[in-house]
Amino acid sequence: xxxxxxxxxxxxxxxxxxxxxxxxxxxxxxxxxxxxxxxxxxxxxxxxxxxxxxxxxxxxxxxxxxxxxxxxxxxxxxxxxxxxxxxxxxxxxxxxxxxxxxxxxxxxxxxxxxxxxxxxxx
Numbered sequence: 652x653x654x655x656x657x658x659x660x661x662x663x664x665x666x667x668x669x670x671x672x673x674x675x676x677x678x679x680x681x682x683x684x685x686x687x688x689x690x691x692x693x694x695x696x697x698x699x700x701x702x703x704x705x706x707x708x709x710x711x712x713x714x715x716x717x718x719x720x721x722x723x724x725x726x727x728x729x730x731x732x733x734x735x736x737x738x739x740x741x742x743x744x745x746x747x748x749x750x751x752x753x754x755x756x757x758x759x760x761x762x763x764x765x766x767x768x769x770x771x772x773x
Contacts, residue, residue, distance in 0.1 A: 659719070698725060
């Protein structure tokens, strides 16, 4: 258990550093659009999809691989990738109602929670 926690922590740290560096690099454009976050979210989704596909295809890959890269790195890089993976898993399981509730609920409640926190502390 301790080894797993350390692996997730290492992956998360590296993912967070990568997210920060990409945001710094992308933030240098003079656009109102949040390119850094957008790029990180899309790249994170692609990466977790690739990793998920590899672990599904090559079932002999160790759980350590998943913990370090999918849970750790991708989780530290962007939780949007995990959100998207879970949404796809719901679609693959033909859970369309749960997919809709999860997707709409996460986006709307997430924005509302940010607004609540922001305005409550402003």
